[in-house]
Amino acid sequence: MEDLAFSGTSGIMIMLVYGALMLAIGIFTYLRNKGLHQSHKEFYLGGGSIGMFVLFFTFFATQYSGNTIVGYAPTAYRMGFMWLQSITFFILIVIGYMLFAPRLYVLSKKYNFITPTDFIERRFQSKGISILAAILMLYGLCNFLLEQIVAIGHGVSGLTGGTVPYQAAVIFFVTIMIIYGWLGGMRSVAYTDTMQGIALLVGVAILLVGAVIYFGGVPSATDYAVTVSPEKLGVPQGDGIVSWFSMLVLVMIGAAIYPHAIQRIYAAKSEKALKNSLKWMAWMPFVTSGLVFLIGIIGIQAFPGLSEGESEQLVGMMANHIASQNTFFYWAMVILFGGIVAAIVSTADSVLLTLSSIISKDIYGKYINPQADDKKQILVGKLTGVVLVAGLLIIAWYPPATLYRIFILKFELLIQIAPAFILGMYWKRMHKHAVMTGMVIGTVIAAYMAFTGLKPLGIASGLWGLLANLVFSVGLSFLLKSSEADKGIAEKAIS
Template sequence: MENWMLGTAIIGIYLALTLYIGYRSWKASQKYENSIEDFAVASGSFGILVLTLTFAATFHSAYAFTGIVGFVYNDGVGFWVNGLWLVPPALLFWIFGRRLWILGKKHKFFSLAEYMAKFYNSDLIGLLTVLIHAVFITPYIGIQLTGSGYIFETVTEGMIPFALGATVMMVILIIYVWAGGMRAVAWTDTFQGIFMFIGILLGSWLIVRNVAGSATAAFQEAVQAIPEFFSLPGPSGAITPGNYISRWVVTCLGMAMGPHIIIRMFTAKSLKVLKWSSILGAVYLTVIYWFTPAVGALARVISPGAARPDQLMVDYLWQYTPVIFAAIMLGGGFAAAMSTADSQAHAVATTVSVDLYKKHIKPNATSRQLTMVSRWMIVILSLVSLYIAITSPQALVNLLAISTGGIAQLTPAFVGSLYWKRSSKAGALASIIGGLAALIITQFYWVNPFGLGVLAPFWGLVVGSILFVVVSLITPPVDEKTIEETQVFATEVING
């Protein structure tokens, strides 16, 4: 059997298993009769295994399979510096998540926009939250389709072109998310999370072993050939103190505030499940990368001047591992892309349905109607994302550059709502709008203010945080009843 036929067969088996899991989740959801709560958060029924793997698989995108090697190839030791961002988002999943889980049970909500609108008694803040999530996440879904399209093209040796591969992934995604909602997404994530973990960890280890003998040997070769690889600011000179500090902060907060991460906080069966999923998620997020930095270091030695460093992981699997193994491991990269794309599409569709359609278009919408709106939104988001993947319009490429950072601008208002009794509606609005404005200005107009090398979203967070505190101090805070029903209530439950 030719390589492309074998690769196509393995990807086909993987997709068939994904559809089967989607079918089983649809069968399991039938007893809930198209309930929006079940479609959105699986009726809060997940245990430790499913929640851990759906969190971890959702967190890791196609970047985990291709981008990390490219990052290390270009910037060297900077990856380890920024590797600090792998643990905090998992811990924030517990720190923020336990309060949202408690309040979600009490007030029957399951999105960040719904919570923010209630706390600040402001439909405008809820609407802004929905729009930020939708606008900044949609291009990110497009990137996952791009990653899957390239993997399809590589595995099939061009027999299935990039655009067709991306389209196939989109169609499969729509089918199983439409059928089973969160239950389908999480159950397929469980399968994909295991597949991805084995694919990335074992695949990178085998490349290093077959080429250099060990990770130690790979690093020794790299340090002799390019010593600047192991010092900051790295070979490209990009990883300055300002860059890595701001990158760490923005990535941690932006990932923690993503709609696909937030919505999972409401799916836990109990606080115990949420706590252990956070701990085990942190372990997963770090262990999966044990050998990929060594691949990036080795690549600088054996592939100097590579035009596409982010494709080297895929190329090396074909070159340095058995064909059938390479095809299976590339399925892990496909899983990394799909497990993020399905979660993001589902989360944005849910928040648009509940927080935009119900709040501002049809307040008396039934649960069944909201579920159908969510399903059609998944179709629309997927089609828009496919357009982005195939055409890469410049405006959306620019938007992607600030995707995680744009979502991070919700952080000051959100953290204030959890912990600060002086938080005000005016402060939250000023923070969100001012933070986004500062982000856009420093990304596209006043680039690198003061020459500090700080990423634009970090300036947005600085401006947004200052505005939130100052404006909240000079305007009326949220009422005492709201504080009692949210901050005080959550603290009492946590303290027992």
């Protein structure tokens, strides 16, 4: 048997089969719903009728993606037990959702929200705030899409032992994603998410079982690390604790207001379906990121001495070794192979869909060609999305950073919309000029600190920007007097 079970034609065939499955779902969805009017609500929200089961998996496959499976295990390999915080990340994200998701769902049905900026526009009725929020969301979405494109390349290349080159994997799956997303919109994305989420859950669980059987369990890996890498058993000290805590806060708020996650709130069939899907999501950190963390720890003993670049392909290396042991694990790793790649693509397709919706409705439809009907706006969004993907492919051809660094960068600016979104949903006194001032100052501070590497006290630059944002948006809201018209707008928008 080959040293790498997925090298050669077998790896190529697995990639082709999963690509064909995703494409088939897109074609099926297109044919099934061909007669429906191509409105914003139908294309971007699946008609607002996504039920609990599919809604859960589209949340799941969007939240747990390339950075979770392909990126988080290598991070655990490099950092050791300090990476336990990754489990906490996802618990806090669900808490972040519960702060506003049920209320936002009710408002979305009342006012027919389509894009994430629709709430901000109705709440403040300020062109400046709406445009700045759209720009920040587009930045975060492009960053997130870049992350997934890089993850596709690393995942397939690692799982096939390099038989499928990084660049070839990226081109193949991005093309598949664009086709089925173009054909079926949110319905295609949600249905492929369901297939992808099930494959991911099954594959990761069996990968951990195989890792324990063939590489030794966590106790064995821990004993090995004591001798070889004792620093991986430590806990953060001083600035490390502050940095850890700041990252948890950054992710809790930032991931909860992912623009594509917000659109899933809008797409829910009912408030009950939304709440139940979020309840299921509360358990997923333990059975997904928790298992991935353990896989990374076991990898310390399984493949010692990997460089940072080499460790990025840890999951693929482990899966190939386990698959070569017997037929059962071979087919289980086939499921994992597809689950990893499909989960990466599932997040990328969600991001691309939301990105297209903001461009088509919030920018083109409102400011460039307000007379355009929904069909034309959707076409412009699709075409612009393809152009942006082409640009990101050029960047991703030789990835600029590890997946973890790419993952963190997007939150620094995206989080600056949180005061307008969350406080604005509950606090009627919040003044639109205060919000605009806070967003601008917070964005400038966060951007400067992020791109110059400044991190005072170990606190993430995005949180320093958010602190300044809150000081100005809240402080000025107390100082500035709202007109009666603005009071009426606020009262109507959130009641």
